[in-house]
Amino acid sequence: MLKKTIIIVAILSLIGCSAQKNTTMEKFDIERFNENKNHLNEFKFIKKDSTVIEQMELKDIYSEDIIFKDSYFIKKSQYYKNGFLKITGLFFDSSFKQGIWKEFDEQGKLIKETDYDKGFDYTWEDLVKYLEERKVDIKGRYTTIRKEEGNWRFSYVEGIYIYDVIIDGKTGKIIQDAKNEFEEGS
Secondary structure (H helix, E strand, O other), X not given: OHHHHHHHHHHHHHHHXXXXXXXXOOEOOHXXXXXXXXXXOEEEEEOOOOOEEEEEEOOOEEEEEEEOOOOOEEEEEEEEOOOEXXXXXXXXXOOEEEEEEEEEOOOOEXXXXXXXXXXXXXXXXXXXXHHHHOOOOOOOOOOEEEEEOOEEEEEEEEOXXXXXXXXXXXXXXXXXXEEEEOOOOO
């Protein structure tokens, strides 16, 4: 009998752990935000590790951007007005979503996961190595990087030239490597 009880408890705890994985405990600190927001309904602060947190209240949601030091990505999150997490994931320079984005209902239950890296066997890390080999300033003023129809596409300026490169996101094969004269304002 004791053995059966132990097995039942073990199974129930595994089920409980599984259910917890499908629920988020992450909540927006509404009270702290309200105490610190400015007249534009924004609150920005910097943590000790130089991480920048930018929060904003919009009509139907709270928005939070976490900008990590030495990272190309911003963690973007939106929260329901009750404080529960609505959606979260990594974003590159207003250009593309990276990795797995998670969406939750108003009670914090996971309802959807979208893998924005799916189909990209030539990974972000592979692309970074390639860009470094070409000496591309990834965060440069005239550098853009996008995911486009299953491909990586980037452009950058070097001297008087603008380069426009497309790399197959699956194979890493260079599809296009165009070089044109750059005109300011174009």
